[in-house]
Amino acid sequence: EPVVLELEDLAMHYGPVRAVDGVSLQIRRGQVTALVGESGSGKSTVGRCIVRLVEPTGGVVRLAGTDVTHLSRSQMRRHRRDVSIVFQDPAGSLDPRMLVGDVVAEPLRLQGSRLSRQDRAQRVTDGLRRVGLRPEVAKRYPHELSGGQRQRVSIARALMSEPTLLVADEPTSALDVSVQASVLNLLADLQRDIGFACLFITHDLSAVEYLADDIAVMYLGQLVEQGTREEVFARPRHPYTQALLAAAPVADPAKQRARTPVLLGDDLPSAMDPPSGCRFHTRCPVAVPRCAEEVPALREVGGATVACHLVEDDGTGPDIRKTATT
Numbered sequence: 001e002p003v004v005l006e007l008e009d010l011a012m013h014y015g016p017v018r019a020v021d022g023v024s025l026q027i028r029r030g031q032v033t034a035l036v037g038e039s040g041s042g043k044s045t046v047g048r049c050i051v052r053l054v055e056p057t058g059g060v061v062r063l064a065g066t067d068v069t070h071l072s073r074s075q076m077r078r079h080r081r082d083v084s085i086v087f088q089d090p091a092g093s094l095d096p097r098m099l100v101g102d103v104v105a106e107p108l109r110l111q112g113s114r115l116s117r118q119d120r121a122q123r124v125t126d127g128l129r130r131v132g133l134r135p136e137v138a139k140r141y142p143h144e145l146s147g148g149q150r151q152r153v154s155i156a157r158a159l160m161s162e163p164t165l166l167v168a169d170e171p172t173s174a175l176d177v178s179v180q181a182s183v184l185n186l187l188a189d190l191q192r193d194i195g196f197a198c199l200f201i202t203h204d205l206s207a208v209e210y211l212a213d214d215i216a217v218m219y220l221g222q223l224v225e226q227g228t229r230e231e232v233f234a235r236p237r238h239p240y241t242q243a244l245l246a247a248a249p250v251a252d253p254a255k256q257r258a259r260t261p262v263l264l265g266d267d268l269p270s271a272m273d274p275p276s277g278c279r280f281h282t283r284c285p286v287a288v289p290r291c292a293e294e295v296p297a298l299r300e301v302g303g304a305t306v307a308c309h310l311v312e313d314d315g316t317g318p319d320i321r322k323t324a325t326t
């Protein structure tokens with residue numbers, strides 16, 4: 001499949017804060033890539049750079065081969081059609097003074113498409129149906145809907161322009177646990193039916209266990225591990241990925257017990273003054289002196305891409321879930 005999105009050494013620095021610091025990845029047509037990391041890892045900023053809510057300070061963003069790192073006003077309009085974003089909190093991202101029907105139709109208006117009232121209403125009805133909402137919802141205000149319904153409205157709006165890429169930034173994290181699964185399933189179904197490429201941003205690895213084709217793990221502005229979902233879940237190589245997996249809840253209680261909980265704590269270092277060498281060394285339970293001095297390069301190791309000094313070329317290395325039992 002052709003490459004839809006390509007990031008090359010993407011950087012977003014806010015003065016001294018290196019929120020994103022050299023991220024490279026590719027997403028192919030129809031592919032879902034999960035971008036995973038704690039809050040503060042820079043993953044949302046990557047999403048905002050792709051949608052071009054912010055202009056990257058370094059590197060390149062390519063969409064279907066076209067450089068979209070810096071865009072003119074008219075190019076931006078085109079870009080808004082090709083790439084959509086769904087945010088974490090639908091309450092904050094939907095204009096409370098707009099009727100749902102106008103919210104969903106807004107991308108059509110922004111594109112300057114000249115549809116008759118009737119055609120526009122039909123598009124809105126189709127858009128709402130697609131996300132499991134009745135057409136009558138068009139005449140309601142966002143605050144009259146439940147959180148799950150509001151997020152469905154956001155998804156309907158995001159898909160209105162038939163984007164080639166959807167950025168979903170923690171789309172279920174603000175929702176009741178009881179509706180998270182249904183919204184995740186909806187996204188998965190829509191992705192399979194329509195076939196758009198998707199960057200799914202999440203702090204919760206378990207949320208993407210059935211959705212992602214690929215997983216990219218971010219720590220303090222940089223990628224530390226990347227691979228297929230199967231590979232990352234079966235053989236997480238980077239100690240940080242292992243910690244995230246150990247912290248993720250799993251449905252099967254037997255499996256949960258088998259996982260040693262490794263608490264990362266709240267001590268994420270600042271992106272303003274990231275630790276020397278491997279940025280994870282201040283929290284890594286298996287760090288060696290070399291880790292504070294030398295930056296580990298991202299490299300191919302037996303089926304995945306990992307940045308850790310202790311991972312061998314064949315992919316073997318430390319497993320903090322075994323060593324952290326004391």
Ligand code: SF4
Binds near residue numbers: 308310
């Ligand atoms: Fe831990 Fe060192 Fe590997 Fe970084 S390079 S993850 S500190 S072992």
Ligand code: MG
Binds near residue numbers: 039043044170
């Ligand atoms: Mg975020």
